[in-house]
Amino acid sequence: MSEIFEAPLLNELQRDNTDPLAGPIVVRNAPEQIVERLVTAVALGVYVPGQALPPERELASLLGVSRATVREALRRMTDSGFIEQRRGRNGGSFVLEDWRPSSADLIRRHLMPNWARFEALFDARQLLEPVIAATAALRRNDGDVAALSQALDDYHAATDREESRVADERVHRAIAESTHNSVLVGLSAQIRTRISLDLGAEPYTPEIRRVAAVQHGLLADAVIDQDPERASAIALEHFGLTEKLVRDLVARVQELASLETDE
Amino acid sequence: MSEIFEAPLLNELQRDNTDPLAGPIVVRNAPEQIVERLVTAVALGVYVPGQALPPERELASLLGVSRATVREALRRMTDSGFIEQRRGRNGGSFVLEDWRPSSADLIRRHLMPNWARFEALFDARQLLEPVIAATAALRRNDGDVAALSQALDDYHAATDREESRVADERVHRAIAESTHNSVLVGLSAQIRTRISLDLGAEPYTPEIRRVAAVQHGLLADAVIDQDPERASAIALEHFGLTEKLVRDLVARVQELASLETDE
DNA sequence: GTATATGGTTCGGTCCATAGACCATAAAGA
DNA sequence: TCTTTATGGTCTATGGACCGAACCATATAC
Numbered sequence: 001m002s003e004i005f006e007a008p009l010l011n012e013l014q015r016d017n018t019d020p021l022a023g024p025i026v027v028r029n030a031p032e033q034i035v036e037r038l039v040t041a042v043a044l045g046v047y048v049p050g051q052a053l054p055p056e057r058e059l060a061s062l063l064g065v066s067r068a069t070v071r072e073a074l075r076r077m078t079d080s081g082f083i084e085q086r087r088g089r090n091g092g093s094f095v096l097e098d099w100r101p102s103s104a105d106l107i108r109r110h111l112m113p114n115w116a117r118f119e120a121l122f123d124a125r126q127l128l129e130p131v132i133a134a135t136a137a138l139r140r141n142d143g144d145v146a147a148l149s150q151a152l153d154d155y156h157a158a159t160d161r162e163e164s165r166v167a168d169e170r171v172h173r174a175i176a177e178s179t180h181n182s183v184l185v186g187l188s189a190q191i192r193t194r195i196s197l198d199l200g201a202e203p204y205t206p207e208i209r210r211v212a213a214v215q216h217g218l219l220a221d222a223v224i225d226q227d228p229e230r231a232s233a234i235a236l237e238h239f240g241l242t243e244k245l246v247r248d249l250v251a252r253v254q255e256l257a258s259l260e261t262d263e
Numbered sequence: 264m265s266e267i268f269e270a271p272l273l274n275e276l277q278r279d280n281t282d283p284l285a286g287p288i289v290v291r292n293a294p295e296q297i298v299e300r301l302v303t304a305v306a307l308g309v310y311v312p313g314q315a316l317p318p319e320r321e322l323a324s325l326l327g328v329s330r331a332t333v334r335e336a337l338r339r340m341t342d343s344g345f346i347e348q349r350r351g352r353n354g355g356s357f358v359l360e361d362w363r364p365s366s367a368d369l370i371r372r373h374l375m376p377n378w379a380r381f382e383a384l385f386d387a388r389q390l391l392e393p394v395i396a397a398t399a400a401l402r403r404n405d406g407d408v409a410a411l412s413q414a415l416d417d418y419h420a421a422t423d424r425e426e427s428r429v430a431d432e433r434v435h436r437a438i439a440e441s442t443h444n445s446v447l448v449g450l451s452a453q454i455r456t457r458i459s460l461d462l463g464a465e466p467y468t469p470e471i472r473r474v475a476a477v478q479h480g481l482l483a484d485a486v487i488d489q490d491p492e493r494a495s496a497i498a499l500e501h502f503g504l505t506e507k508l509v510r511d512l513v514a515r516v517q518e519l520a521s522l523e524t525d526e
Numbered sequence: 527g528t529a530t531a532t533g534g535t536t537c538g539g540t541c542c543a544t545a546g547a548c549c550a551t552a553a554a555g556a
Numbered sequence: 557t558c559t560t561t562a563t564g565g566t567c568t569a570t571g572g573a574c575c576g577a578a579c580c581a582t583a584t585a586c
Contacts, residue, residue, distance in 0.1 A: 020304040021317070024327030025296050027574090030543070033288050041283040054284070055563060064287030066544045071565085088552025091563045117445075124446035127394055135390055182380070183387035187450070290543090293574070318532060329575045334534085350533045351583025 030065055034073035037063075039082070042095055043196040044189075045166030052092035053083065112250070118198065122243045125191050126236065132188055133219060133235035134228035136178035144178040145224050152220045156213065164209060169196070171216050175223055208245065215241070293328055297336035300326075302345070305358055306459040307452075308429030315355035316346065381461065385506045388454050389499065395451055396482060396498035397491035399441035407441040408487050415483045419476065427472060432459070434479050438486055471508065478504070 041047055053059065056074065060067040074093050077083045083093045140148070151174045155167035169192065176188040215238040222231035304310055316322065319337065323330040337356050340346045346356045403411070414437045418430035432455065439451040478501040485494035 020300045020307065020309060021322070021325050025293050025300075025332075027293050027296070028291065030288050030290055033290070037283045037288075044283065046283060057563085059284070062284050068545090069543060072543090074564095085564065086552090087550070087564045089560095089562045090553055091551080093564090120445045120447075123444050124450075127398055127444075127447070128391065131390055131394055181386050181390075182383045184383075184390070187387075320532085331576090332574060335574095337533095348533065349583085350581070352529095352531045353584055354532045354582080356533090 030069045031072040031076065034059075034063060034065070034070060035076055038073065038077065039197065040193050042082075043193050045169050047095050048162050048166065049095045049097040052094050055092060112254075118246075121191065121194060122239075122246070125195070126239045126243060128187065128191070129239050130232040130235040132176055132179055132184050133223065133231040135181070135184065136175045137223045137226050137228040137231040139180055140178040140223055140226065144174065148174040148178065148220050148223060150174075152216060155216060165196070168212070168216070171220065175219065178223060208241075211241065212238070293332045294335040294339065297322075297326060297328070297333060298339055301336065301340065302460065303456050305345075306456050308432050310358050311425050311429060312358045312360040315357050318355060381509075384454065384457060385502075385509070388458070389502045389506060391450065391454070392502050393495040393498040395439055395442055395447050396486065396494040398444070398447065399438045400486045400489050400491040400494040402443055403441040403486055403489065407437065411437040411441065411483050411486060413437075415479060418479055428459070431475070431479070434483065438482065441486060471504075474504065475501070 038053060042049075047053055053074075054062065056067055056070050059070045063070065074083065074085065077093075078085055081096065083095055085091070085093050136144075148171070151167065151170040155164070155171050158164045158167045172192060173185075173189065176185045179185065215234060219231060219234045219238060222228075222234055301310075301316065305312075310316055316337075317325065319330055319333050322328075322333045326333065337346065337348065340356075341348055344359065346358055348354070348356050399407075411434070414430065414433040418427070418434050421427045421430045435455060436448075436452065439448045442448065478497060482494060482497045482501060485491075485497055
């Protein structure tokens with residue numbers, strides 16, 4: 001199952017550039033890349049569980065690739081328990097409701113082995129996002145304000161966790177896009193995708209959601225009010241909260257694991 | 264010649280993430296990736312003009328790839344006038360002294376068509392590098408200080424432009440590495456590589472070099488003194504200077520171009 | 527003048543992706 | 557109920573990328 005998470009989204013960003021010749025060349029096959037794109041799309045909420053991906057023939061033409069290749073990608077995703085394929089007229093490739101491993105499982109089998117990478121990722125996010133927020137506050141125009149308000153409304157209107165995740169993504173993307181800088185937008189999206197993929201089963205307790213909702217509102221207000229300092233400060237706090245949540249969660253799971261080892 | 268600059272180093276960072284399914288899948292062949300790595304290595308000063316790359320057989324084993332593939336990559340680089348291959352016992356693939364197009368040529372044929380991308384890149388750099396500098400100042404340890412001092416000494420000892428470039432790269436890398444965050448190190452290196460590739464023929468007049476040398480010294484001092492505010496401010500100024508230089512240069516070339524059009 | 531380290535060439539094999547045709551199935555629509 | 561249609565499932569033939577290994581050609585070191 002979890003091999004599907006190994007998508008090397010940030011590899012170029014983290015590859016050791018000290019000696020550009022170190023390390024083997026890996027040719028990323030078409031199917032591999034297609035899996036990555038589809039998984040990313042789901043992680044970003046473009047397709048939600050229960051929904052069908054576009055039909056194979058359409059994917060093939062969208063991605064400029066043969067149907068056989070698309071099928072190979074979908075086969076891997078089926079094998080991983082990520083999607084389910086159904087035949088017939090209203091068939092298709094459906095995102096499964098519960099494709100994410102349980103929190104504990106995910107942490108033990110995926111998060112812990114790559115812990116150093118996540119430390120770096122969280123750390124970088126907490127350093128970079130405040131800059132992005134501040135820049136957004138300085139540069140946002142009326143269109144950005146409209147998009148941000150809309151995203152925020154959707155976020156508040158969200159009822160279940162899945163909707164929350166999608167709306168959350170849209171809020172943060174709206175903020176990044178207010179910087180009007182494609183590098184920053186891409187950077188922020190990559191970090192978000194990576195974290196969303198790794199922590200899909202983030203501990204979204206109602207309590208957390210309440211706090212996050214308030215912070216999102218404050219963050220959006222700061223951007224709309226063109227107050228970079230406030231935006232930066234709130235972003236720092238907001239992403240600090242997420243990080244703390246994950247750390248607590250990991251600590252609990254680690255504790256459980258050590259208990260089990262004792263038995 | 265310039266097709267070798269098309270290496271999509273930052274593509275993942277700038278690809279439109281709004282719809283992950285938009286755009287064709289491109290399989291980055293082995294030769295293509297090898298060219299990118301080798302060009303990167305030269306851009307970062309790992310190999311300087313006149314120097315030979317490792318022999319084909321060694322490259323093949325280093326990169327985990329067949330010799331035929333390495334040869335294909337080197338053939339492309341030879342075709343682009345980037346390297347020269349010589350046979351015989353002391354033969355090899357030698358980086359040419361003047362593989363960079365002249366400034367004017369480069370700007371007209373490469374920089375101008377992609378101007379929006381460079382705007383974004385410079386802009387992002389000016390936003391991100393101060394954060395990196397400040398973080399470096401907060402986190403640097405004794406080892407970092409030693410590496411930074413050494414790099415700075417080399418920079419001051421550099422005599423020609425080529426040496427300057429290599430030393431400049433090392434100073435900035437030492438600063439990025441002082442953050443002890445692999446994402447930041449990779450990000451900074453990618454931005455630097457991209458800019459170095461695109462602006463290899465940066466206008467390094469003696470005047471500029473003098474100013475840059477002073478700023479490098481100040482920046483290093485701020486990091487060594489653990490003064491994040493100063494580090495951040497100097498970084499902002501330093502990268503602002505580079506940006507201004509490029510803008511001036513482009514403006515001049517544009518003026519020339521419009522004159523030529525009149526004739 | 528011989529040995530050696532390098533680039534230059536060739537050949538057969540394997541795997542990947544393409545293109546296109548055709549089959550199977552389930553639902554929609556007449 | 558029957559036909560149509562939109563989907564996934566299967567097969568085959570073809571071209572290309574990469575590999576592995578051997579061998580050739582050349583220039584320098586010893």
